[in-house]
Amino acid sequence: MYQVTEKRDVPPNIKMFKVRAPAVSRKAAPGQFVIVRTDERGERIPITIAGAEPEEDTVTVYFAEVGASTRDLGRLGEGDGILNFSGPLGNAIPVKGYGEVLCVAGGVFQGVNLYLAKALRGEGNRVTCVQVAKGMDHLFLVDEAREACDESYAVVDDDEGGGLKGLVARLLDEKKMSRVFTFGPVPMQRAVAELASARGVPSSVNLYPVMVDGTGMCGACRVTVGGATRFACIDGPEFDGASVDFDELTSRLRYYTPQEKIAMVLNERGVI
Ligand SMILES: Cc1cc2nc3c(=O)[nH]c(=O)nc-3n(C[C@H](O)[C@H](O)[C@H](O)COP(=O)(O)OP(=O)(O)OC[C@H]3O[C@@H](n4cnc5c(N)ncnc54)[C@H](O)[C@@H]3O)c2cc1C
Ligand code: FES
Incomplete structure (x- = not known):
């Protein structure tokens, strides 16, 4: 388990966590991200690394509670453990x-x-x-x-x-x-x-398209850059701003909106 060593509320619905993850903290660089799973029932959540403190063995992340999985993560407190905290992923x-x-x-x-x-x-x-x-x-x-x-x-x-x-x-x-x-x-x-x-x-x-594995295998994070298909998890997340097909990215981000709304309601009712 990866222990939350510090937690702060940032208005309006953002949480800052410092997480003990020695290997990630030693290798992390700006632009990279981690994939987090709160517990065995949790979805995989990509979160950008916002700081690394190798002298404390910790990594800092900020996340907005926008749906079921980020809400579950936000319910953890100082001293609690996160099941998976994989990274650093993506390019620096x-x-x-x-x-x-x-x-x-x-x-x-x-x-x-x-x-x-x-x-x-x-x-x-x-x-x-x-x-x-x-x-x-x-x-x-x-x-x-x-x-x-x-x-x-x-x-x-x-x-x-x-x-x-x-x-x-x-x-x-x-x-x-x-x-x-x-x-x-x-x-x-x-x-x-x-x-x-x-x-x-x-x-x-x-770019933050929907991601699943974060290792270039599933194709979920496909984006078009300069007319070519790229995977944000392994070719990015950073890309040349002049070459990105933003229309396609916007429409792909809306793809799962109905399911995300249902998940949020079920999470609020304690069903998932
Ligand atoms: C490489 C990468 C880095 C990221 N870094 C951060 C970060 O540092 N902090 C942070 O708060 N979030 C970050 N995100 C977005 C974060 O992963 C999603 O907000 C989270 O997975 C939503 O999960 P959920 O189940 O709580 O909400 P869902 O039910 O999945 O979604 C709830 C709402 O959030 C929107 N949403 C979902 N995924 C994304 C996404 N990838 N980008 C934009 N909107 C999305 C949905 O359209 C919906 O409106 C990052 C995403 C990627 C791909
Ligand atoms: S998240 Fe699966 S290929 Fe990028």
């Missing part, structure tokens, strides 16, 4: 000297954004971070972003993405960015990638 984001970089994260993905920002600064890059949230009460890790980045901004995004688009466009126009990295909901990452492409700046997006 190449951390090297790019120059001036922009790191934009939405929702639950603030932790990994700062994990990457710190690594990029360690390589001598100048890092500007943008945190995107649905409301002021959805923002977290704001002080930590100020410390981790050379410049940091927090923006509340409206449904049209206006707040985010205006800020990112201004930063891209004012600074000579060499590269943009982004994590978060598909529409947000797509908007950031399009703004970067329009200015000739390469962008790196991180």
Whole structure:
């Protein structure tokens, strides 16, 4: 079992866990993920690694309680054990000297954004971070972003993405960015990638399609990038933002919505 050594509630429905997983903590790098199974009845949940503390043998993750499996995981407390915690999976984001970089994260993905920002600064890059949230009460890790980045901004995004688009466009126009990295909901990452492409700046997006095995065997995480079929679990999750077929990704993410709604109701009634 993998012990939860620290648990924190992050508004509105996000949990931070530090999990004792010595082997994962020694090898993890920004961009990689773990696949977690709470217990023998649990589904496999991919979660991005938001920090590794090899001196404590722990790995940090943030997850939103959006459905039955993430709710079950969120019910664990400090000292409880997780049945499976496999990783690190996927490719690490190449951390090297790019120059001036922009790191934009939405929702639950603030932790990994700062994990990457710190690594990029360690390589001598100048890092500007943008945190995107649905409301002021959805923002977290704001002080930590100020410390981790050379410049940091927090923006509340409206449904049209206006707040985010205006800020990112201004930063891209004012600074000579060499590269943009982004994590978060598909529409947000797509908007950031399009703004970067329009200015000739390469962008790196991180894709979270439905995954099953996480090892390239099942094909569930198929995405189209540059006209070719790729598997996000072994070829990604990071891809070139200008080449991703976002329409296909969006429609594939909605594929299991009816079943997910049923699972949520059954979970609430204690049936599963
Ligand atoms: C590589 C990877 C890394 C991820 N990292 C994180 C992370 O760090 N933190 C985090 O909170 N979540 C992360 N996710 C998403 C997370 O795995 C799903 O939210 C989770 O599996 C949902 O399980 P569930 O049974 O609780 O909800 P479900 O019943 O499966 O789904 C509930 C709702 O969540 C949506 N959903 C389900 N899967 C995804 C997905 N892959 N992407 C976007 N929406 C989804 C559904 O459309 C539905 O609306 C990641 C996914 C992948 C593939
Ligand atoms: S999750 Fe099965 S191939 Fe990627």
